[in-house]
Amino acid sequence: MFAGIPGTGIGGLFYLLLALWLPIRALLMLKDGHPVRWGLIFRQVALALLLIITMWVIGDFVGRCIVVFNSWMQGYSLAFSMTQANLSGKMYNIMKISILAWALLVIAALHLCMYLTYWILLLRKAQLARSTAAPDASLRSGSPASREKQD
Amino acid sequence: MFVSIFEQSATTSEGEICLAACADHSVVEDLLLPQVANPLFCDLTILVPAYNEEESIADTIRSILAQTVQPREIVIIDDGSTDRTGDVALALGVTVLRPPQNTGSKAGAQNFALQSVTTAYTMAIDADTTLAPDAIEKLLPAFDDPKVAAACGFVLPRFVRTLWERGRYVEYMLAFTWYKPIQDLYQKPLISSGCFSMYRTPELKEYGGWHTRTLAEDMDLTWSFHIAGHCVRFIPEAVSYPIEPFNYNFMSKQLKRWSHGFLQNVKLHWQEVLGVPHLRSFVFVAMWDAVFASLAFLVIIPLLIILLPMPVLLLAYVIDIPIVLLPVLVKAVERREVALALASVPSFVVLRVINSYFMLEAFITEMVLGKSFRQYEKGH
Numbered sequence: 359m360f361a362g363i364p365g366t367g368i369g370g371l372f373y374l375l376l377a378l379w380l381p382i383r384a385l386l387m388l389k390d391g392h393p394v395r396w397g398l399i400f401r402q403v404a405l406a407l408l409l410i411i412t413m414w415v416i417g418d419f420v421g422r423c424i425v426v427f428n429s430w431m432q433g434y435s436l437a438f439s440m441t442q443a444n445l446s447g448k449m450y451n452i453m454k455i456s457i458l459a460w461a462l463l464v465i466a467a468l469h470l471c472m473y474l475t476y477w478i479l480l481l482r483k484a485q486l487a488r489s490t491a492a493p494d495a496s497l498r499s500g501s502p503a504s505r506e507k508q509d
Numbered sequence: 510m511f512v513s514i515f516e517q518s519a520t521t522s523e524g525e526i527c528l529a530a531c532a533d534h535s536v537v538e539d540l541l542l543p544q545v546a547n548p549l550f551c552d553l554t555i556l557v558p559a560y561n562e563e564e565s566i567a568d569t570i571r572s573i574l575a576q577t578v579q580p581r582e583i584v585i586i587d588d589g590s591t592d593r594t595g596d597v598a599l600a601l602g603v604t605v606l607r608p609p610q611n612t613g614s615k616a617g618a619q620n621f622a623l624q625s626v627t628t629a630y631t632m633a634i635d636a637d638t639t640l641a642p643d644a645i646e647k648l649l650p651a652f653d654d655p656k657v658a659a660a661c662g663f664v665l666p667r668f669v670r671t672l673w674e675r676g677r678y679v680e681y682m683l684a685f686t687w688y689k690p691i692q693d694l695y696q697k698p699l700i701s702s703g704c705f706s707m708y709r710t711p712e713l714k715e716y717g718g719w720h721t722r723t724l725a726e727d728m729d730l731t732w733s734f735h736i737a738g739h740c741v742r743f744i745p746e747a748v749s750y751p752i753e754p755f756n757y758n759f760m761s762k763q764l765k766r767w768s769h770g771f772l773q774n775v776k777l778h779w780q781e782v783l784g785v786p787h788l789r790s791f792v793f794v795a796m797w798d799a800v801f802a803s804l805a806f807l808v809i810i811p812l813l814i815i816l817l818p819m820p821v822l823l824l825a826y827v828i829d830i831p832i833v834l835l836p837v838l839v840k841a842v843e844r845r846e847v848a849l850a851l852a853s854v855p856s857f858v859v860l861r862v863i864n865s866y867f868m869l870e871a872f873i874t875e876m877v878l879g880k881s882f883r884q885y886e887k888g889h
Contacts, residue, residue, distance in 0.1 A: 367798060367801070367802055367805075367829075368794060368797055368798060368801070369794045369795065369797065369798040369802075370829070370832065372790070372794045373687065373688055373691050376691050376695065377691055380691070380694055383694075383695075395694065398690055398694060399694060401690075402687075402690055402691055402694065405686075405687060405835065405836055405839065408835055409832055409835055409836075412831050412832055412835055413832060415831070416828060416829075416831055416832070420824060420828065423821065423824070424821060427821050464797075465794075468793055468794065468797055469790065469793070471793075472783065472789055472790070472793050475783060476783040476784065476789070479780060479783060
C-alpha cells in the first residue's frame, strides 16, 4: 500500500481491479467534461495486465515445484521426478480461478462491512439529530413543558 | 507548460502563483552555492524543520537554491539543535528561526514557522532531503486547479547501500510507481509525504497547520484535506531524495512512528473517512493488509511450516516477488537502475517481515489495548 505496510495480497488485487477499471472511469469522466490523463492510465493498465500474466506464470511455476518436490520426497531422483511429473500430466497451476474468486469475495466482504458501518453511522447521526431537534421544536412552539424549562 | 503558468500568473492577483525573473538574489552571489541562470521566483516559502542536522542541512539548502524555480523565502527551523545546524544554515544565507525551546516534534517546529508565512504557497521539506533541480517547477502546475490544496512528489532514498536502505528503495519504487499513481487517478492519494509536499498557505493555516495529535502529521493533514473536499495531488515527475534509515536502530524508530501514526489516524478520522469515496476503500484495504499480512508473515506461515511440516511453504515469503518486481523494474529501466533494483530485492523481503512486526505491535497497542504511543523519536 505504502512504505511500512507489508503484503501485496488483498490490497494488491484490489489495486489491480482499480487499474483495470481506470479506462471505463476515464470515459465516464470524459463524458462529464473532465480532463483525463490517458498516458498515465494506459501505463497503469498495461502494468496491471503484465501483473496478471506474471501471477499466472508464478502459479504455473509453483505448481510444478510442488509436484516435483512431492515426488522427490517419495525418494525418487530430482531428474526422474521432473520427467515423471511432466509425462504424467500432474502439473497444475496453483493460481486457480477459485483462489481468485475467494480473494475477490474477501474484497467484496470488506467493502460490505465498510458500507454497513457507514450506513449504521449515518442512521445513528440522523437519530441523534432528531433527538436534539425535538426539544428545540417544543421550545419554539411554546409548549407548557418548554415554558417550565424557560421559567 | 511551465512558461504558460508564468505568463498567466504574472498578471494575476495576490495569492496566485507569482513568478518573476530575478538576477540579483543575494544568496546566489556566494561562490559556494549553486548558480542558477535567470531563476524564476514563485510566491512560496519553504519550511525546513531541523534538529541536529548539521551534516545534511547544507545539501538540502543547496538543492533548494539550485531549483529552476526559486521560493521567495527559505526558513530553517533550528529546533533546539545542540550541533551547528543553525550556523551552517545561516552561512548559506537562509532565514533561521529558533523556537524558545525544542518543540518536541517535526510538526511543532513547522507550526512555529507557519505563523510568519505570508506567501500563497508553503512547502515542507525534511532537513535530510534534497530535491531534483526541477522538483518545484514540476510540482507547481498541480496548483493550476483551485481545488488542489496539497501536492507531493516521487520519493527515492538518496543513498542505497545498507540492507535497510535497499529494502526501502524497493518499497518506494513499488509504492510510487504502482499504488500512488492509481490513488492519484482516483483523486485520493493516501498521503502527501511530509518529506516533500507543497500546500496552499490559507488552507494549511485553516486546518491549524500540522497537528501533533498523531505521530503521522502528514497523513493527518492529507486526510483532513480529503474530508473537507479539497484535492491532493501526486506528481511523479517531481522527485525528492531523503536520507533513509541506514541501520536497524533508526529504521525501528521510523517504522514504530509510521505504524502507530497510521493507526492513530484511523482511530481519529474513521467516521469522516467513511464518507469519502475511494479514500475509505484505500484505508480499509490498507488496514486489512496491515493486520492480515502481518499475521500471515509472523504467525500463520511459520505455524503451518512447523505443524504440517512442509518446508515448501517457505515459498510464501517470496511468492509475490515477481509481482513486486514488475513495477519496480519498469521504473528502474526508466532510471537505468536495473542492477540496483534486482540486488535490492532480498533486502525488501527482510524489511517486509520487519514491517509486519511493527505493524502488528502497533495494532495490538493502539487498537486492542487502546494505548496511544505518543513519543516522537527522530528516525530520519
